[in-house]
Amino acid sequence: QMQLVQSGAEVKKPGASVKVSCKASGNTFTSYHIHWVRQAPGQGLEWMGMITPGNGATYYTQKFQGRVTMTRDTSTSTVFMDLSSLRSEDTAIYYCASEKSATYYFDFWGQGTLVTVSS
């Protein structure tokens, strides 16, 4: 089964960017989609977008288009989520989650990365 290990907590100032990594192991990285989901303190889950490591294709929800970039490094089975122009409302736990191609659900989740945006 897939294991996803994310990078550690980050503290950023408003206007800065943050890059969170998600390293996959245990299954064929390139036959999955990797999704990013965030959760603000005390709030619900919010889907941000996805990347297909096999070909690098990305899909971002409209809310984050222009501010988010998802990339991958197939040599290390790692995907990255870069969020720019940070504001206080971006303070959240960011999760990566895997979807085996065309199964339409997120089967394995990373442990989450807390990003705090504060001046």
Add this chain to the structure above:
Amino acid sequence: QTVVTQEPSFSVSPGGTVTLTCGLSSGSVSPSNYPTWYQQTPGQAPRTLIYNTATRSSGVPDRFSGSILGNKAALTITGAQTDDESDYYCVLNMSGGGYVFGGGTKLSVL
């Protein structure tokens, strides 16, 4: 902007049955939305309960079941246990691409 609706909170007695629902602000939920249900306890990542409307994820007790009821997806817990006290989220795949989560239901078992 598509909104996925869930009951904000629900309460059930131990041993009782509860049905949580997942709807769309406009239109009906269908199997082509691939409704998925997640359970989340504080401080933990979500856990997959039900996917593709009604398929239980590995290791999920059979007291959890999924279905389409009317124009909504539904998660039914039959014989609720105190351990089931959690937040429950549904997520739908949208025809234009992408996914939208519901706001979540906080379930109390008491």
